[in-house]
Amino acid sequence: MLLRTPFYDFHVAAGAKMVPFAGWEMPLLYRGIVEEHHHTRQAGSLFDVSHMGRLHITGKDAVPLLNLVLTRNVAQQRIGQSRYSLVCNPAGGVIDDVIVSKDVKNWLVVCNASNRAAVVKQFTAVRDEKSIDAQIADQTQTTAMVAIQGPKVIDELADVLPVEVRELKRYGFETGIYMMSRISVFRSGYTGEDGVELIFSAGMVDRMLKSLAKRMLESDSIIKPAGLGARDTLRLEASMPLYGHELNETTDPLSAGLQWAVDLSKEFIGAEPLRAIAQRGPSHKLVGLELAERRIARQAMPVLAGNAVVGQVTSGTFAPTLQKSIAMAYVDADHAVEGTELSIDFKGSIIPAKVVNMPFCRRVQPG
Amino acid sequence: MPVPEDRRYLKSHEWHKAEGAVVTVGITQIATDELTDVTYVKLPAVGAKVSANAAWGEIESVKATSDLYIGVSGTVMEVNADLNNNPGLVNSDPYNAGWMIKVKVADLAEFNALLSAADYLKATGHD
Numbered sequence: 001m002l003l004r005t006p007f008y009d010f011h012v013a014a015g016a017k018m019v020p021f022a023g024w025e026m027p028l029l030y031r032g033i034v035e036e037h038h039h040t041r042q043a044g045s046l047f048d049v050s051h052m053g054r055l056h057i058t059g060k061d062a063v064p065l066l067n068l069v070l071t072r073n074v075a076q077q078r079i080g081q082s083r084y085s086l087v088c089n090p091a092g093g094v095i096d097d098v099i100v101s102k103d104v105k106n107w108l109v110v111c112n113a114s115n116r117a118a119v120v121k122q123f124t125a126v127r128d129e130k131s132i133d134a135q136i137a138d139q140t141q142t143t144a145m146v147a148i149q150g151p152k153v154i155d156e157l158a159d160v161l162p163v164e165v166r167e168l169k170r171y172g173f174e175t176g177i178y179m180m181s182r183i184s185v186f187r188s189g190y191t192g193e194d195g196v197e198l199i200f201s202a203g204m205v206d207r208m209l210k211s212l213a214k215r216m217l218e219s220d221s222i223i224k225p226a227g228l229g230a231r232d233t234l235r236l237e238a239s240m241p242l243y244g245h246e247l248n249e250t251t252d253p254l255s256a257g258l259q260w261a262v263d264l265s266k267e268f269i270g271a272e273p274l275r276a277i278a279q280r281g282p283s284h285k286l287v288g289l290e291l292a293e294r295r296i297a298r299q300a301m302p303v304l305a306g307n308a309v310v311g312q313v314t315s316g317t318f319a320p321t322l323q324k325s326i327a328m329a330y331v332d333a334d335h336a337v338e339g340t341e342l343s344i345d346f347k348g349s350i351i352p353a354k355v356v357n358m359p360f361c362r363r364v365q366p367g
Numbered sequence: 368m369p370v371p372e373d374r375r376y377l378k379s380h381e382w383h384k385a386e387g388a389v390v391t392v393g394i395t396q397i398a399t400d401e402l403t404d405v406t407y408v409k410l411p412a413v414g415a416k417v418s419a420n421a422a423w424g425e426i427e428s429v430k431a432t433s434d435l436y437i438g439v440s441g442t443v444m445e446v447n448a449d450l451n452n453n454p455g456l457v458n459s460d461p462y463n464a465g466w467m468i469k470v471k472v473a474d475l476a477e478f479n480a481l482l483s484a485a486d487y488l489k490a491t492g493h494d
Contacts, residue, residue: 017400032458033429034404229403229429294454295407296427317429318406325406 005050006144006205014217014225022113024051026228033229037320040191040234044150045226046216053116054143054199057107057123059134066107068126068269070100071253071262077102082171082186084261086253087111087119088270092277093249094256095122097241099188101173108184108199112243116140126269144202149195149234151363152222156215157196161185165196179207190231192238192363236326237319239288239358245299245315246286246328255282255330257358284311285336288360291325291344292352294318302345303329303353310335313344319360326360327353368493370395371462375478376487377420377438382462385478390439393466394426394457397493402428405457408435408467410446417443417470419477424467426457438481441472 002025011018016027027048029036039045057066066074072085082101086094096115101108111119116138123136148157158165162176163185173186183200200208209217216223232242241247246256252270253262254277264275291297297316302309311331319326327344335342340355370376374384380398384391399405407427417423422434423443446468450456457465472478488494 028430029403032404034455233429293407295409296429296432298432318427 003051003141005048006202007048007050007146007209010205010209011048011225016225016227019228021228022051024113026051027225029227029229030225033227033233034320036224036226036230037233039224040150040193040226040230041321042151044148044153044156044193044195044223045191045230046223047147047149047226047231048145049147049197050140050144050202051113052140052145053109053111053113053119054139054145055109055111055116055120055123056137056139057109057134058105058137059132061133062107065123065127065130065132065134066100066109067266068130068132069123070098071268071270071274072100073263073266074100074102074107079104080172080174082173082188084171086247086258086261087122088253088268088274089249090269090273092252092270092273094243094247094251094253095119095249097243097247097258101186103175103184110145115243122269142202143199144205145197145199147189147191147195147197148216148223149189149191149193150223151193153193153195156222160212160215161196161198168196179204179211181207190238190240191234192240192359192361193234194363232315233317233320236315236317236328237321237359237361238363239328239360241286241328242315251330252277252282254278255284256286282333284330284332286314287311287329287331287336288356288358289313289316289327289329289342289344289353290356290360291316291327292354294325295346295349295351296325297327297329297344297346297351297353303331304343304345304350305335305340309345310342321361326356328358331355368397368400370397370484370487372484375438375481375483377436377481378487378490379436380491381436381438383438383478383481385475388473388475389444389469389471390441390478391466391469392437393461394435395487396461397491399458399461399465402426402433403430404428405454408450408454408457410448410450410468411443413443413446415443417441417468435467437468437470439470439472439477441470443468444471445469 163174168187303311316327
């Protein structure tokens with residue numbers, strides 16, 4: 001039985017094509033993946049991301065617990081700051097990638113829907129094993145979460161949202177009261193665009209949709225709904241990793257190029273093997289590839305240097321903004337330098353691909 | 368969703384339209400809705416032989432890559448080169464401008480044995 005987010009009726013009424021995703025019934029698209037992609041880059045899109053896990057961590061020793069489980073040091077994190085981090089297994093493999101935020105009374109960990117159980121299990125096991133004074137509360141189904149992303153979003157929502165959204169820094173957040181309920185506004189997202197992510201109580205969804213309808217849901221609205229299909233092509237152009245593709249329990253954050261989110265000077269689960277990898281240098285690295293033809297590379301396709309297999313594709317798409325076929329792949333470190341000429345084996349058809357810098361697509365910074 | 372009555376179908380969503388001994392092949396809108404935005408169609412060379420129920424090409428979309436099949440055997444007479452630069456024609460006009468290949472067949476018995484529009488809808492659960 002698939003779970004439904006509080007936006008389910010909205011998706012159906014908006015004509016979404018619904019698909020199963022990580023145990024949830026989610027919108028794949030409303031009008032078309034490519035159209036929704038372009039609309040996000042040009043104006044703004046509303047993504048229901050209520051399926052993502054939302055865990056509240058509280059208690060006297062919340063910080064030591066977070067610091068044992070997360071790769072990032074949260075001790076210096078201030079109220080109103082969010083940080084990207086990894087949760088690793090003892091071998092340094094990635095259990096999940098998360099956003100950890102410090103709120104006034106609790107910490108919030110937002111994790112992938114597919115990994116929610118594993119992340120809860122990891123926090124709980126570490127807490128129990130070390131007798132840490134902390135509580136873990138899963139708020140996923142009592143709250144809702146949307147990402148509203150695109151260059152026009154901040155101007156469109158600035159006078160509606162109950163916080164000074166223009167003043168919010170990237171990866172900053174603030175909580176205000178909107179229609180008599182608490183709403184947290186985060187300046188973050190997964191598309192490479194400016195925008196916000198909002199978390200509020202599940203019971204508030206209908207009221208919120210009504211009050212924002214004019215700005216978001218009518219045919220001439222600047223902000224339109226977008227589904228998981230566009231979310232994937234957008235994140236890929238922005239070179240953001242997706243769990244299950246670029247990250248999994250047998251890949252480590254250093255090979256994935258995420259060393260900036262790993263503090264090897266502190267103790268955490270997986271720190272020891274990661275220090276060893278850092279010392280000798282990763283044997284393979286995540287790279288961006290630009291294909292010579294408009295074919296789409298799929299996960300697990302072999303990457304070749306000459307006739308030799310030197311890696312494997314993790315994600316690929318025909319990038320709607322760039323109008324080029326792009327992919328991410330793990331390749332042997334010797335072949336990971338920008339400009340290296342490689343190729344991808346499409347079931348026997350060999351398509352040339354060149355290592356390029358990531359992100360593939362950089363947003364225009366507001367002046 | 369209705370499909371054109373003037374052609375015959377495979378359960379794998381290819382339509383076939385016969386004009387004399389030449390059969391034009393494309394895919395149905397039911398298929399394009401499932402694939403989402405098409406980004407590439409791998410077409411055979413003119414002169415290539417194709418066989419009934421064997422794969423002759425591939426179609427890639429933002430969502431997935433699938434093999435393309437045909438219900439008749441014959442020789443490829445023409446391919447829709449417009450799809451090389453504009454594969455989205457398969458989405459926007461699957462039954463006309465989004466056609467893929469024209470195949471010359473020896474006899475029409477294979478064609479006549481393919482699914483009718485109603486049988487295709489029934490076979491794919493869209494009736």
